[in-house]
Amino acid sequence: MTDKIKAETRTEFGKGAARRIRREDKVPAVVYGHGNDTIHLTLPGHDTMMAIKHGGANALLELDIEGKSQLALTKQVQVDPVRRTLEHVDFVAVRRGEKVTVDVPVHVVGDAASETLVVTENSTVQVEAEATHIPEFFEVDVTGAEAGTQFHADSLDLPSGTTLLTEGETLIVNVTAAQTAEALEAELEEAEAEAGIEKDEHTPTDDEVAADGGDGEAAEGGDSE
Structure with a gap:
């Protein structure tokens, strides 16, 4: 229509x-x-x-x-x-009945398993279809998908008369394990090390804090009134 x-x-x-x-x-x-x-x-x-x-x-x-x-x-x-x-x-x-080549969007629906990350690797796929019967979009349902689950172009549900032109093994959606806070911290530290950034991990002692004035103000030499 x-x-x-x-x-x-x-x-x-x-x-x-x-x-x-x-x-x-x-x-x-x-x-x-x-x-x-x-x-x-x-x-x-x-x-x-x-x-x-x-x-x-x-x-x-x-x-x-x-x-x-x-x-x-x-x-x-x-x-x-x-x-x-x-x-x-x-x-x-x-013209009516004419075949055309178009890029059709991919929509991801559903919730994957807990502690996973859903990554859309390709947001469109190329197909050939009649000009008057072009699919508006394709759905990829990731409901309950575990880490390691992959959805490729040839797994899409194409309507009759529509031909997939994108390579069938093209990765469309990838479900991976969500990164833990520890892994993220380790990755950050590695990046800082590669950049030559050194962290000052020294924690001041009570004596050092007192020498600085104790209340956050640096001690000044000489007498004060």
Whole structure:
């Protein structure tokens, strides 16, 4: 299922034109692919943002370009880092039934066994799928997994019609033993030793403390009144 967005073609380019478009709560965008000339568009800001959020990393939109329908796969999205609004969107034109190559995110769910650390080694995998049936994400369930458990790309549950392109033995999630405080301290000491840092482990005696004034103030020579 795709989101339908009404698009307008544009003939003005450059930073000034893009700023004017954004002031109108719209988004500059381009569509390329299939050997066609790049199409420069203006899209409604809110509707496009919601469609991309709904579709995920590989959102598929149905663009109405002057009465002509065009399926467009999201390839690159620029977002304002402060306002979190869309700045620009790149799409690639696709057709129904066409196979496309995409990177699909991996989501880790569940809680592994106690005293373990779950490490995501690769957060995406590459697959080939029909443009209209791209998986939104793949799940790796680590519930109860013990230290030493590993999840590889070929263990992912792929829907029918989706082909894994990432090497099957690629490590996706690694469950390791959580580092103890003692091991962390030992690692820190080793790093300090390699850096030539020496710790002063001398603990002052009561006499040394008294000689310094006892109350934290250094003793001064000479008489005082």
